[in-house]
Amino acid sequence: MMTTAIAQPDGSATRAKAASMIEAREVFKTYRLGRVDVPVLRGASLAVGEGECVAVLGASGSGKSTLLHLLGGLDRVDAKPIDVDAANHVTYRGRAIEAMGAGELDRYRRTTVGFVFQFYHLLPELSVLNNVLIAAMVAHGRLGYMRQSSDLRERATDLLDRFGLAHRLKHRPVELSGGERQRVAIARALVNKPELLLADEPTGNLDQTTGASILDAMMSLRAETNQTMVIVTHDPATAARADRVVKLVDGKVATSG
Numbered sequence: 001m002m003t004t005a006i007a008q009p010d011g012s013a014t015r016a017k018a019a020s021m022i023e024a025r026e027v028f029k030t031y032r033l034g035r036v037d038v039p040v041l042r043g044a045s046l047a048v049g050e051g052e053c054v055a056v057l058g059a060s061g062s063g064k065s066t067l068l069h070l071l072g073g074l075d076r077v078d079a080k081p082i083d084v085d086a087a088n089h090v091t092y093r094g095r096a097i098e099a100m101g102a103g104e105l106d107r108y109r110r111t112t113v114g115f116v117f118q119f120y121h122l123l124p125e126l127s128v129l130n131n132v133l134i135a136a137m138v139a140h141g142r143l144g145y146m147r148q149s150s151d152l153r154e155r156a157t158d159l160l161d162r163f164g165l166a167h168r169l170k171h172r173p174v175e176l177s178g179g180e181r182q183r184v185a186i187a188r189a190l191v192n193k194p195e196l197l198l199a200d201e202p203t204g205n206l207d208q209t210t211g212a213s214i215l216d217a218m219m220s221l222r223a224e225t226n227q228t229m230v231i232v233t234h235d236p237a238t239a240a241r242a243d244r245v246v247k248l249v250d251g252k253v254a255t256s257g
Contacts, residue, residue, distance in 0.1 A: 019049060019050060020047040020048060020049060020091075021048055021049060021050050021052075021092070021093060021195065021196060021228055022047075022048045022071055022090070022091070022092050022093075022196055022228075022230075023045075023046065023047040023048070023090065023091050024044060024045060024046045024047075024067060024070060024071060024089075024090045025045055025087035025088070025089055025090075025091070026043040026044070026045050026087045026088055027041050027043070027044055027045070027067070027070055027077045027088055027089070027090060028041055028042060028043060028077060028078045028079075028088055029041040029063070029066050029070065029075070029077060029078055030078055039251060040061075040063045040066045040251055041063045041066055041067060041070075041251045041252075042250065042251035042252055043088075043251070043252055044063060044067055044248065044251060044252050044253050045253055046067065046071075046230075046246055046253060048196075048228060048230055049228075050226075050228060051226040051227070051228055052228060052229075052243050052244065053219075053222060053227075053228070053229040053230075053231070053241075053242045053243045053244075054229070054230050054231070054242055054243065054244050054245075054246055055230075055231045055232075055233055055238065055239035055240075055241070055242035055244070055245045055246070056068070056230060056231070056232045056233070056246050056247075056248060057233060057234065057236065057239040057245055057246065057247045057248070058234065058247055058248035058249065059234060059249075060234065062248040062249060062250065062251070063248050063250075063251045064200075064232040064233075064234075064248055065200050065201075065232055067232075067248065068198050068200050068230060068232050070090050070097075071090060071113075071196075071198060071230060072109065072113045072115060072196075072198045073097050073100070073105050073108050073109050073113065074109070074115075076097075076098060077089060077090065077098060092108065092112070092196075110138060110139045110192070111139050111192055111194065112194055112195050112196060113194050113195075113196050113197075113198060114189035114190055114192065114194035114196070114197045114198070115189055115198050115199075115200075116182075116185055116186050116189045116197065116198070116199040116200065116202045117185065117200050117201075118200055118201040118202065118204045118205055119205070120173070120181045120182060120184070120185045121185065122173040122181055122184060122185065122188075123173075124172060124173055124174060125172070126172070126173075127169065127170050127171065127172060128160065128165060128168050128169050128170070128171050128172075128173070128176070128184050129153075129156060129157065129160065129169040129170070131173065131184055131188060132156040132159065132160060132184060132187045132188045132191050133152060133153065133156050133191070134188070135188045135189070135191050135192055136148075136152040136156070136191050136192055139192045140152075152191065155191055155193075156187065156191050157169065159187040159190055159191060160183075160184070160187050162217070162220075162221065163183040163184075163186065163187055163217050164183065164217075165180060165183055165184065165187075168180065177210075178205055178206055178210065179206055179210035179211075179213065179214060182202060182203070182205075182206065182214055183214065183217065186199075186202070186214070186217070186218060190221070190227075195228060196228050196229075196230070197227055197228065197229045197230070198229075198230050198232075199218075199229065199230070199231045199232065200232045201232055201233055201234070202214060202215075202218070202231065202233075203215060203233075203235070203238055204233070204234075204235075208237075211235075211238070212237075215238060215241050219241060229242075
């Protein structure tokens with residue numbers, strides 16, 4: 001089985017334990033703020049193997065969320081600097097995300113990737129169950145959802161049950177605690193059985209005990225399904241739950257181990 005080398009600052013390399021599912025190779029990203037260009041990623045590289053859980057650790061502004069957005073197709077890499085000899089692309093199972101057309105990229109974001117964000121993004125007018133099902137409706141379209149509604153509803157209910165929310169199916173988000181809202185957001189991200197779960201500070205808004213219980217639930221489900229995960233965090237305790245920790249410093253991978 002082919003493995004992927006990740007360059008280290010000392011010139012050595014570590015290798016992902018399996019063939020790469022998703023890989024960023026020396027990617028660059030700069031944002032324009034007013035008249036100022038703000039470089040965020042300056043040639044960052046990351047390869048994630050099938051079934052691997054990788055934590056991306058770094059301080060605020062180090063480029064963690066930007067890297068996650070590139071992996072998930074929510075943003076695109078910049079053209080590489082003229083004076084830099086770098087690969088500068090993101091690939092999913094060998095297919096460059098930058099080469100995907102609009103329809104293919106949309107399908108990738110809707111069905112291949114599940115996103116968990118720090119701020120939940122639940123729809124306040126929908127019940128807990130329907131907040132989870134909305135992802136399935138978007139992914140399958142109206143007719144596809146109608147054909148599979150029974151199975152999808154059963155999966156959504158099962159996920160919420162596993163996350164301790166079986167008694168909350170008809171509640172609105174405003175009636176939930178922060179930890180409960182994040183559990184709903186995770187169930188929503190998983191309802192379509194994505195191959196890749198991308199979580200951006202999933203416990204950042206929660207107290208330590210609640211955050212630990214959220215991670216327990218995620219890791220329990222991962223152990224059963226071999227879910228591939230990339231978790232962005234600034235918390236070393238959260239990062240320690242992963243198979244491997246990647247540290248971003250000034251837009252580059254400083255350590256990987």
